[in-house]
Amino acid sequence: MTGDDRFTRDFRESRADLPLGTRNEIITGPVTNWATDFSHLEPEWAADPYPIQDDLRQRCPIAHTDRFGGGWLPTRYEDVAAIAYDTEHFxxxxxxxxxxxxxxEAAPVGGTPPISSxxxxxxxxxxxxxxxxxxSAVAKREQATRALCHSLIDGFEGQSTVDAARDYAQxxxxxxxxDMLGFPPEDGPRFREFIENTLEGVNLPPExxxxxxxxxxxxxxxxxxxxVDNPRDDLTTYLVNAELYGRKLDPSHVAGTMALLLIAGIDTTWSAIGASLWHLARTPADRERLVDEPALLPTAMEEFLRAYAPVTMARLVKEDTHWNGVDMKADDWILLSFPAANRDPEQFExxxxxxxxxxxxxxxxFGLGIHRCVGSHLARMELxxxxxxWLERIPNFGLSDPATVTWSTGxxxxxxxxxxxxxxxxxxA
Structure with missing residues (x-):
């Protein structure tokens, strides 16, 4: 057996041996009290989580749920930051x-290193x-990214309405x-399916x-x-050949990192672009100002990231602990809501x-602590x-029907x- 054949065999075996983990009862349905029964998968959370988070921050800043086998939801910036930096307990x-x-036993590597490590x-x-x-590496991708954006808008010719989420942002x-991974660009629709399965299908039976x-x-x-058969200058070939501690990466490490880059690298930026366009479509004054003052865009972009932060990360409690007034049990979930932290009035005027x-x-x-997003420069460039x-080519736009806007769950x-x-x-131009 050649080394290349051995790698692909080990790659498959590394996935086949993955344990299902601990099974918990599947719990879905309406939430009656967000302080004691929260669920990030409910439609009202997807549609508008901010009033819920604001209410919790006032009356129950660390909410609890028995769903998913038990979990906690801190909503204050200081609590989210403290847990994000605390790798001893979480x-x-x-x-x-x-x-x-x-x-x-999955620790310290996890299934999608380094974010799970x-x-x-x-x-x-x-x-x-x-x-x-x-x-510098990201800057080399800007020209191709700009050309892609222009080509997508070229495709809108003759249309008076477009779906900016599906036809542009994604x-x-x-x-x-x-391009970074060296995957065929025509496989884009498959990437969407992978994202939905991973991030929006979390309440399916484990099997x-x-x-x-x-x-x-x-x-x-x-x-x-x-x-392996056709090496080239891309991130996949780099990972296949990379070494850690004097030996090649385990196939499971390569697979997990590729999955992380494919899923997290797409969904987060897709969401940030879409949310920014949604805001500008419903806020003509901001849209008009950015059209008139394009130099303000980098500053405005950071505000869109703050106000519409797309990502919430989870942690698991390592051992039973009394933390900031609540009794957490080993293997309780913690949902680190960076969106809630970003709207804490104690942190932001x-x-x-x-x-x-x-x-x-x-x-x-982009997160806090050791897991702050490694791809933040790339995401900022894309956004x-x-x-x-968009603002150069389509300076005048608005929501076709606010009632038809839908948001992802999870x-x-x-x-x-x-x-x-x-x-x-x-x-x-």
Whole structure:
């Protein structure tokens, strides 16, 4: 057996041996009291979580639920930050809150390193990815990203309404991540399916969820085989050849990191672009100001990230502990709501307002602590370019029907249907 064949065999075996984890009762349905029975999968949370978070911050800043086997939801910035930095009491071995937990033996690597990794392994796994996400590396992708945005808007010719979420926002990170990993750009629709299975299907029975995940890893295996046979200058070939502690990465590490980049790298930026366009469509004064003052966009963009932060991350309690007034049990979930932290009035002036020229804005949209997003430079570039091109080409737009806007459920929130009325797109400058 050649080394290449051995790698792909080990890759498949690493997935086949994954345990299902601890099974908990599947609990869905209306929430009667968000302080004692919260659920991030309910439609009212997806539609508008901010009033719920504001209410909890006042009367029960660390909410609890018995769903998903038990979990906690801190809503104050200081609590979210404290847990994010506390790797002694809280594990990252699973960052998606669902109806089952991976076994403790999964730590410190986790299923999708480095985001699922605990110290000390996390530091070294994260360091492997840093060269691909530096400002200089990201800058090399800006021209292609800008050309893609223009081509997408070219496709709107003759249309008076478009779905900015499905026809614009989602395609930008899909193409960027596909190019980084060396995946066929025409596979974009499959990426959407993988994202929905992973992030929006968390309450499925574990066996069904695992079966759906297998389609993702079958796809990744096919890409690995192709890269082993045809090495090129991309992130997949880099991971296949990378070494840690003097040896090649385990196939499970390669698979998990590829899955992380494919799913998290797409959904978060897709959501941020969509939410920003949603805000501008419903706030003509902000839209008109950015059209007139394009130099303000980087500042406004940070405010959109603060106010509409897409990502909530999960942690697992390591051992029974009394933390900040509540008794947490081992393997309780913690939902780190960076969106709630970003609207804490103790941390931000006029926290419930969107102030596009806000000068002091130390938001937590990219996370806090050791797991702060390694791809933040890339996400910022994609968001900035997407908005620059849109405002240049389509300066006049608004919501076609606010009632038809839909938002994703789960831990990454962004528009999934966003019908906009648009004027005829201008020609590129």
């Amino acid at each position: 594990s990252s071995r699973s960052i998606v809150m669902s109806n089952f937990r991976p076994p403790r 605990d110290p000390p392994f996390h530091h070294d796994a994260r360091r492997l990815l840093l060269p691909a996400f530096t400002k 395609y930008i990170p899909m193409r960027v991540i596909a 069904e969820r695992l079966a759906r995940m297998e389609s993702l890893f079958d796809y990744l295996l096919a890409q690995v085989r192709d890269h 006029r926290a419930d307002e969107i102030v596009i020229d806000r000068e002091v804005n130390r938001h937590a949209a 900035r370019v997407a908005l620059e091109v 831990q990454v929130r962004g528009p999934r249907t966003l019908r906009l009325r648009i004027d005829q797109a201008r020609s590129p």
